[in-house]
Amino acid sequence: MADENNPCRYELAAHSIRELIEKSPLLTNSQAFASGDSIANRLTPIKRVFSVIAGIQKISEDINLESIAAPVRGLLGELEKFFQWQELNRPARAKMIARHLSELSGAGPAPPVDLFEEEVFGWRAADDYFKKVAHNGVENLDCDEFLRRMSFIENSLLRRLRPRSVEQLGELDALIREAENA
């Protein structure tokens, strides 16, 4: 990323982070996240049908729907399939990420999932973001956003693989003392 002469540096960096995300379950002897079944892939057939429609008529407010009735029906069918898939898989993906993040902490007790829901959403959003950057590039990429999301992934991994528990237990002691001694 420091190589400013490389015009693809963000895409390449995003690719690397994607690899890290995808392969991180291997650290816990789990299977890598299945690749390929992404939103982008699921949108492909929709895009294909939409291209047919767009090729017939320019999309505008006074579009003649009768002339494109057949491909529109196809589009609606594809949209229905997409939303069904999304309904089934998006929550499952969140569950999968939550489980994966728990497993990265290794054996032993795990905090309840609802306590780190935000982290799960953040992980998923970062994953989608890096996929987008890696595959499609992002015009006028916000460097700060890139770094923020990268740090998020890095910190999530470090918290689990390099925990600072001794120090944190000390802080918990202090909080409890303050609350209970009042």
Place this chain on the structure above:
Amino acid sequence: MLSDTIVDRALVLVAEGGGNYEYFFSQLKTPDWIAPLNERGRFSHPPDAISEGGYIRFPGWPEGEYLLRMAAQAPNDVFGVLTAECFASSNNVVHEILVGIAAKLPAKLSADVALQEAQWVSRQGVLYGLYPEKAAGLISHLAGNNEAEAAVALLGEILDVHRPPERDEPEIQIEGRRVRWGVDPIGKAAFWDIQQVVNIVAEPLAETAPELFLSVISKTLDKAITIHDNGRGNVEDFSTIWRPHIAYGDNLDRLGVSTENLQVATRLVAERRNDGFDIARRVFRRYEWPIFRRFEAYAFLVSASVPSEIAEEVLIDPSRYVDATANPEFNELLGKWFGRVGNQTRRLVFELIDAGPDLDRYSQYLEKQEAQGNRAESETWLREEWQLRWLTAIAENLDDSRKEKLARLAAKYGPPSPPSEIRGGAVGHYTDVTDDNLRKLAVGDLVQFLKNWTPPPVTDPYSPSRAGLAEVLGRWLADTPSYFSDILESFQDRGLHPTYLRTILDGFTTALKTEKQFNIFSVVRTIIWVLQNTEAGPREEFRWEEDPGWSWTYMSSARFLTELFLHPERLKVERRDEIWPALQLIADVKSPTSEDEREYRTKMDFGMLALNSTRPVGLEAVMRYCRWLKLAGVEVSAATLPAAFELLGQHLDPAVDDSVAVREMYGMQFKLLAWLDREWFESQLPALFPGKPYKVLDKFAWNSFLRFSGPIATMLPAMRFRYERAINGLDATAATVSDAERSLGNHLTRFVAAGSIGLDDPLLVQFFSKASHALRAQAVGDVGWHLGRQAEEIEPVVRDRLMAFWASRLSACLLEGSAAKEEAGAFGWWLQSKKFPDPWVVEQATEVVDKFRDLHPDFAVIQRFAALSDAYPFEAVHCLGVVFEEDREGWAIHGWGDSVTAILESALHAGAKSRDEAVRVINLLVARGNRGYRRLLDE
């Protein structure tokens, strides 16, 4: 002061990891946290049970543990946050906590929890862990606080039994009726746990709710008996067999445990309460199985305060006298009460006994006897046996005429065994002939007596039998084997049942192992007589009470002969020709036939048939005969002892002998045969390990060889073809390792250690290219395992060969990558063996850990590194960290003991690199709930 900021910050830290989560909730000391934590939903997420790979895991519930600690201080607050999600949890630990909390709440709130828990228990097949014991605490709490109904509702669900799943078994019919076996009911908790529960709750429930208590336990026993009956439609529960007396019995099955529970409850209720017998009678009358009549009598027996009018009513009830053995507790009760009741009652009881039993109950039996002309005798026998039992029960209170009658019946039938000992327990062989009876007889009379003695018809396992009589004979022989060897010729009589001679031969085999002298040649002559003058049936079915024919005597002959050659002090080389005919004959016995082996050929329990069949054991005797002679200084070879070697060679010809058990015996005695005459044996190897169409013979010989004989370097050139065949048959994808495959790997690595084969030998190369990952790991690990068991140091040359072998395997693993993890990780066995230089072994172990993140077995690796940690602090703590991280189950550390602390302390006191690694590992340990290691950093 407890503020939102503090709670929110604490929860952020809790979310950082499981160690923090557990720690936080374990440290809270006031109930002030309940409300703010509840507002944040913290008590609505009890963890569910986790099912993985056939196992079920119950994660802890730290929030619940906190509530448990606060329950006594703030019961309403705690009760208020127990949500429906908690009671619906699939996690056993959550429910243990819930019943624990309930036991600390006021009774009304406890009852509410207990009823919800009863619903949950009713849906469970198994109650794991400490749940039954903790629930018992709640039940006692409820019983002691006027909430008996809730207590009994929960107890009933815990004690409940159900039918096991139907098994797919072939249907058996006898006389056109399907045989239905008894079914053992299944319960929700282990026997011990169930009894523990009843012991805890019995006193409070017997005190406050005796009828409910007896009812719930009676209901369980009734259900258990119904399940056990398995729809056979019996009115009889056969309880006198499985529970000879209510007061004592075994608890080896669910029926026994349910009965034991009711016994405990009945005794408490009947002993502690004046109306206990009445409560018991009321409850037990609801059930039809005969054992409840016995429980009723038992309640009377243990009750201290039964009014005399009730006692008299019970004793003159004719229904209780129908069967003299069905209700041992009533027999006992009759004996106990008879002396105390009035004359009128006594007279009525005598009338009942004098009238005799209702013979209509025995109509089927009597019809059969009538057909044989025995009806009158049988009726007398039934009546008198029945009267004998009742009169015995009241023997102390009989008038003169009945005393006389009792004495007459007892003389005629023998005193009846106490009702509680009527049946049951293990059985042996029985006889009414004593040792003294036999020893008084002269030889001729003894043989004549044995020939003439006929056992009575077998009515039960206690009937006198020839096997029982033979045991008396065997005991005599054990005392004086020389006497028996002198008179043995008298037993060479085909009219004598084989059971006796078989027992005598077995007795001599046992006597061989003692100091007692006897004439072994006399025994050998008798064996020759048996083998020449008797015949064994093709398949003689087992009989309990006597030998089914002569086949058992043949087997005993073979066992005597093979044992004989292990006692050279009893033998004389110059008289060997007297023994040889017995060996020729025993090696020619037909057993085992192809039919005998049909099923065995399809199995894999190698060795069992060879050791238990006559001909293989006879051939073993031939081999041991040659061994005896060679050890005695006789020149032994195929040339000098042609008869023996020709005989052994003949049995390797499938046309002569196609027994797999015989092949097993040759495989077992491989080393001995090679030692007797290597050249001759090498020439026999193609016959011992034949190819098609005798692959089954090859398989049994090979597996037996692998299992019972170690590798023989001098035989390797001649055996190479067979090793190659075994290697070519390996399955590279196999997930498990058979014993034979493991032995094959061990043979090859031992050849490497001995220098018999080099690292480039095709056998070794082929083995590691064809073997599965699991087998390769086993072969490599076994090297270290064997060395670890060896007390003495290994020779430097052997050590160098093995180090070179490991180097070649590590290179191969590194080329293969993570797929070779299991094989590389098996180096842990080498580390623990302590047979290699420390610097080398630590370097190799560290490389394996870094490249493959595996080193096993973990407990031995950690223990060894603890011993090495002063000299290698970084390597030790680094390996500890990786092995700990890779333990995905989290159990391994519990087997590491003090080794972890030793490694960490060494590293903390060493250089910066070791210290940093120790800090990393301590944080890891603490994050995963091993909080004790935190003190190492505090210090």
